Amino acid sequence: ELSSLDRIEIYRNYLCIDTIYNPEVGAKYSYVDVAPINGMNSYIVTAYNEFGNGDPARLDAYVGIDIPLPHDNLATERKVVDNFDGTFTLHWPVPNKGENGGYVDVENLTYNLYERGRYSYVPYKNGFKTPEATIDTLDYDNDLQVFTAYGITAVNSAGESQIFSSAPYILGKPYEMPFYDSFAAAKLQMTWWSYTNGDCSWSLDGRAYDKDGGVAVFTGNAEGASSTFFTGKLNISECVSPNAVFHYRGAD
Numbered sequence: 001e002l003s004s005l006d007r008i009e010i011y012r013n014y015l016c017i018d019t020i021y022n023p024e025v026g027a028k029y030s031y032v033d034v035a036p037i038n039g040m041n042s043y044i045v046t047a048y049n050e051f052g053n054g055d056p057a058r059l060d061a062y063v064g065i066d067i068p069l070p071h072d073n074l075a076t077e078r079k080v081v082d083n084f085d086g087t088f089t090l091h092w093p094v095p096n097k098g099e100n101g102g103y104v105d106v107e108n109l110t111y112n113l114y115e116r117g118r119y120s121y122v123p124y125k126n127g128f129k130t131p132e133a134t135i136d137t138l139d140y141d142n143d144l145q146v147f148t149a150y151g152i153t154a155v156n157s158a159g160e161s162q163i164f165s166s167a168p169y170i171l172g173k174p175y176e177m178p179f180y181d182s183f184a185a186a187k188l189q190m191t192w193w194s195y196t197n198g199d200c201s202w203s204l205d206g207r208a209y210d211k212d213g214g215v216a217v218f219t220g221n222a223e224g225a226s227s228t229f230f231t232g233k234l235n236i237s238e239c240v241s242p243n244a245v246f247h248y249r250g251a252d
Helices: none
Strands: 007-012 015-021 040-051 059-064 079-082 087-091 108-117 121-128 132-136 146-148 151-156 169-171 190-195 200-204 214-219 225-231
Touching: 121 132, 132 190, 190 200, 214 225
Parallel strands: none
Antiparallel strands: 007 015, 007 040, 040 059, 079 087, 087 132, 108 121, 108 151, 146 169, 190 225, 200 214
């Protein structure tokens, strides 16, 4: 049983910042660090007596402003709004925590936007002060629809976050009614896109209901896997009661 203590030494980042002499055995002590670095601080507390030192107690703590992380609910709270004037507006949730568990001052964040290049994101515009951006693009009315998204980062005094994706959207003129695509010859005739959840995938092959050599196939490789399959943009402004018709065949 421990009967005596000589001192307790407190280190921050391997520098001794305080020593408690003649501490009482079994008593509780605390220390307020008034000069930590802005960032990760590593603390070591070691007790000594006439027989030497005990096992050190270690603790890491992030102090101060932290680099932002994308919001936990980014996938469900981000959105894109078509303004029908050649522009669209991106909205995203404000980051709610830091990379290292530190503090993020949400009132003093700015945002940078990145376009998707061929192999990586490239800078588009910097310094947005609110979590939204209206984009004016020359591709808005292209005949060919293109599925894409912008990259977004949050910036504060600690640095720039990792790039996170805006809500996906489609550039180009909407398809007029009636819309039809049978995936003939196992090729996409129109723009399609999907959200997947779990181990699953979409593919095209020749097992066609209408004998045109093409069908879209969903393959779920694990229990609970799911996906949603979307068309491109459709112009239904003059439709009275639009509906979807499709042929379905389950697994053999």
